[in-house]
Amino acid sequence: MKLSHRITQITGGGSDGWDVFYKARRMIADGIPVTELTIGEHDIPTSPDILNAMHAAAIGGHTGYAEVPGTHALRKSVAARIANRTGVPTTAENIVITPGGQAALFAAHTAICDPGDTAAYIDPFYTTYPGTIRGAGAVPKPIVTSPQTAFQPTAEALMAVTKGARSLLVNTPNNPTGVVYSAKTLQRIADACIANDLWLISDEVYDTQVWEGTHVSPRALPGMAERTMVVGSMSKSHAMTGSRVGWICGPAEAVAHLVNLSTHTTYGVAGFVQDAADFALNSGTAVEEAVAAPFRRRRALTMKALEGQNVVRAVPVQGAMYVMLDLRATGMSGEEFANALLEAEHIAVMPGESFGQAAAGHLRVAMTVADDQYVDALSRLIAFAGTCAGHTTRRSPRA
Amino acid sequence: MKLSHRITQITGGGSDGWDVFYKARRMIADGIPVTELTIGEHDIPTSPDILNAMHAAAIGGHTGYAEVPGTHALRKSVAARIANRTGVPTTAENIVITPGGQAALFAAHTAICDPGDTAAYIDPFYTTYPGTIRGAGAVPKPIVTSPQTAFQPTAEALMAVTKGARSLLVNTPNNPTGVVYSAKTLQRIADACIANDLWLISDEVYDTQVWEGTHVSPRALPGMAERTMVVGSMSKSHAMTGSRVGWICGPAEAVAHLVNLSTHTTYGVAGFVQDAADFALNSGTAVEEAVAAPFRRRRALTMKALEGQNVVRAVPVQGAMYVMLDLRATGMSGEEFANALLEAEHIAVMPGESFGQAAAGHLRVAMTVADDQYVDALSRLIAFAGTCAGHTTRRSPRA
Numbered sequence: 001m002k003l004s005h006r007i008t009q010i011t012g013g014g015s016d017g018w019d020v021f022y023k024a025r026r027m028i029a030d031g032i033p034v035t036e037l038t039i040g041e042h043d044i045p046t047s048p049d050i051l052n053a054m055h056a057a058a059i060g061g062h063t064g065y066a067e068v069p070g071t072h073a074l075r076k077s078v079a080a081r082i083a084n085r086t087g088v089p090t091t092a093e094n095i096v097i098t099p100g101g102q103a104a105l106f107a108a109h110t111a112i113c114d115p116g117d118t119a120a121y122i123d124p125f126y127t128t129y130p131g132t133i134r135g136a137g138a139v140p141k142p143i144v145t146s147p148q149t150a151f152q153p154t155a156e157a158l159m160a161v162t163k164g165a166r167s168l169l170v171n172t173p174n175n176p177t178g179v180v181y182s183a184k185t186l187q188r189i190a191d192a193c194i195a196n197d198l199w200l201i202s203d204e205v206y207d208t209q210v211w212e213g214t215h216v217s218p219r220a221l222p223g224m225a226e227r228t229m230v231v232g233s234m235s236k237s238h239a240m241t242g243s244r245v246g247w248i249c250g251p252a253e254a255v256a257h258l259v260n261l262s263t264h265t266t267y268g269v270a271g272f273v274q275d276a277a278d279f280a281l282n283s284g285t286a287v288e289e290a291v292a293a294p295f296r297r298r299r300a301l302t303m304k305a306l307e308g309q310n311v312v313r314a315v316p317v318q319g320a321m322y323v324m325l326d327l328r329a330t331g332m333s334g335e336e337f338a339n340a341l342l343e344a345e346h347i348a349v350m351p352g353e354s355f356g357q358a359a360a361g362h363l364r365v366a367m368t369v370a371d372d373q374y375v376d377a378l379s380r381l382i383a384f385a386g387t388c389a390g391h392t393t394r395r396s397p398r399a
Numbered sequence: 400m401k402l403s404h405r406i407t408q409i410t411g412g413g414s415d416g417w418d419v420f421y422k423a424r425r426m427i428a429d430g431i432p433v434t435e436l437t438i439g440e441h442d443i444p445t446s447p448d449i450l451n452a453m454h455a456a457a458i459g460g461h462t463g464y465a466e467v468p469g470t471h472a473l474r475k476s477v478a479a480r481i482a483n484r485t486g487v488p489t490t491a492e493n494i495v496i497t498p499g500g501q502a503a504l505f506a507a508h509t510a511i512c513d514p515g516d517t518a519a520y521i522d523p524f525y526t527t528y529p530g531t532i533r534g535a536g537a538v539p540k541p542i543v544t545s546p547q548t549a550f551q552p553t554a555e556a557l558m559a560v561t562k563g564a565r566s567l568l569v570n571t572p573n574n575p576t577g578v579v580y581s582a583k584t585l586q587r588i589a590d591a592c593i594a595n596d597l598w599l600i601s602d603e604v605y606d607t608q609v610w611e612g613t614h615v616s617p618r619a620l621p622g623m624a625e626r627t628m629v630v631g632s633m634s635k636s637h638a639m640t641g642s643r644v645g646w647i648c649g650p651a652e653a654v655a656h657l658v659n660l661s662t663h664t665t666y667g668v669a670g671f672v673q674d675a676a677d678f679a680l681n682s683g684t685a686v687e688e689a690v691a692a693p694f695r696r697r698r699a700l701t702m703k704a705l706e707g708q709n710v711v712r713a714v715p716v717q718g719a720m721y722v723m724l725d726l727r728a729t730g731m732s733g734e735e736f737a738n739a740l741l742e743a744e745h746i747a748v749m750p751g752e753s754f755g756q757a758a759a760g761h762l763r764v765a766m767t768v769a770d771d772q773y774v775d776a777l778s779r780l781i782a783f784a785g786t787c788a789g790h791t792t793r794r795s796p797r798a
Binding site: 004005007010039046048051059066099100110115117135226240242258260261271272273 | 407
């Protein structure tokens with residue numbers, strides 16, 4: 001039986017770029033110990049305080065259908081948080097709660113794009129971006145960046161590629177690169193959106209994980225609040241990845257339509273999960289800082305481990321839970337290196353190529369294991385790269 | 400800023416048919432007591448046993464990303480349940496877990512229909528059906544039934560309306576009518592699907608609430624397993640409406656594509672919620688029977704209350720948590736009657752017109768309040784209808 005073109009083409013065909021990840025999982029299943037630095041997931045579970053709040057809400061009777069837009073309490077808390085952090089007036093009417101950030105990305109594109117419309121995004125990109133756009137029936141169009149600009153898009157590329165598009169999707173702090181977009185980059189993004197009459201979809205799920213520079217929400221730039229949908233989530237800020245709770249913040253009129261969409265795509269989010277999220281958001285910023293602290297610490301350990309060699313270079317590690325390593329000095333592709341590293345050292349990292357053509361010759365390393373294990377893995381990765389670079393040099397005369 | 404045509408047209412324009420519901424909610428907010436017989440939601444919360452299982456899973460550490468297709472344990476339990484109930488061989492590979500039955504309905508239509516394709520459904524219908532089809536980019540086409548056939552579709556209508564369509568959506572036991580489709584009706588549905596090469600989307604979320612006749616899953620009919628996606632949910636069977644957990648059961652190849660879709664629309668379902676669902680499914684059928692018992696009881700009370708008058712007639716009350724009442728003897732529309740009843744008696748019921756043109760002159764009454772309160776409300780509704788019929792008769796000579 002034939003399925004829709006849309007669903008059969010959602011991954012764009014070919015490999016999904018997660019071969020190394022699957023291979024590592026098979027090795028683990030076969031009893032081979034592997035250090036996994038692949039997934040953007042904390043090495044801590046959700047805090048028992050948050051889980052106890054969830055259980056209290058559930059046992060207290062919040063087990064029926066919750067309001068489809070989200071509970072008024074959670075919408076208010078999210079709005080207050082955004083207003084506090086950005087200075088942009090924001091109320092519950094600007095917020096729709098979604099079952100996670102991924103659902104928010106899909107809903108935003110569905111709300112903006114009709115079938116066949118062009119939706120732009122920045123390459124390198126979080127793995128689901130092009131498929132999310134295809135799933136919404138739109139046509140993904142990458143703005144390919146370069147390591148020379150730390151993977152931040154140029155004014156020229158932004159303006160040229162988004163001409164005729166309906167939306168532009170950006171992500172800062174960025175997954176996979178760990179870069180925090182500069183004020184200049186964000187202004188260029190705003191300029192392109194206004195010049196080409198685009199909606200901006202701003203994925204800010206890492207906004208509590210900033211090690212260098214300042215996170216600026218582009219919704220706060222002049223003329224942007226009316227054309228921006230911000231995607232947020234409890235996943236990364238509060239180690240609640242598995243709870244699947246996120247939101248879109250946008251103009252009230254757009255949010256009213258997004259609520260209609262939610263009625264037909266999800267019928268809302270579990271009330272007890274929303275109560276847990278509301279509890280977490282009202283637990284103070286110390287909680288978020290504690291969740292971010294291990295990555296801040298491991299970022300410093302990364303800088304130290306990279307000293308005294310020049311085969312492996314890091315793209316500026318400014319935010320999020322990843323380090324993007326430049327391995328082009330080895331002469332190997334990210335995929336070749338990641339596969340060789342997995343076999344030789346039993347360390348799993350993501351090839352840059354999994355995140356688009358701009359990140360070729362790079363690796364994304366998730367800083368998501370205990371400090372000792374992380375330093376050990378990183379040191380072995382660097383040593384292995386040194387060996388590879390040696391091999392490449394020896395091979396060169398024969399090439 | 401312009402939004403997509405798809406999202407702005409998702410409700411089809413005009414009233415969403417829930418005016419009486421909203422009016423009742425406003426009255427309650429203003430402190431006026433209203434008996435609400437509107438929403439398909441149990442008057443009991445989720446069982447503490449299930450909620451304790453959820454909390455144990457969460458505190459035990461199941462708080463990270465769960466597998467996108469659903470946990471293997473839950474997929475296996477759902478598959479075993481379906482195999483046991485229908486006799487159709489079913490494994491975990493036939494199951495994708497979704498955040499609720501509504502998400503399953505949306506995913507099924509997205510998997511089958513490309514933009515502009517025709518998707519058929521039966522009128523009267525559950526409120527979200529046409530919008531779900533529009534949200535997936537397809538064009539909804541109703542098969543309008545009649546009170547004369549207890550709102551079951553005829554062979555002629557099925558065959559004619561589905562010609563050229565990609566999918567047919569059916570629901571038995573049926574919301575809003577409370578009718579359980581006969582074996583003959585289901586065979587006619589299968590015949591139309593095979594003759595017109597359709598996918599069948601079979602919404603069976605009320606399959607544990609059958610008072611008369613037998614529920615037959617059309618996936619079990621010859622030639623249908625390969626072209627059927629069954630939508631199921633924990634909501635109605637286990638009083639877990641607010642937990643948002645459901646599934647699609649379909650051919651393994653289609654499920655693999657549905658998993659790709661889930662990666663891009665929801666990124667899976669909370670692991671601790673899935674563990675709670677798995678616990679519930681393995682708690683035995685007595686739990687489901689206990690959840691269904693109040694509706695079975697109130698159905699008998701309904702039959703008794705209707706005795707000795709002939710203004711209000713019930714469509715056969717065979718399953719689900721609703722009674723569809725025929726009020727055409729009053730000469731009033733369902734909307735007129737529901738509005739008048741709310742004002743006069745402070746009882747909120749859904750006008751039949753909220754569920755399509757076929758149910759005009761009818762009311763959907765949800766049997767979702769305590770027995771005493773239910774009988775009291777129903778008696779007052781019947782008495783009120785008697786008055787209205789009297790009025791109509793008195794008015795007739797002047798018409």
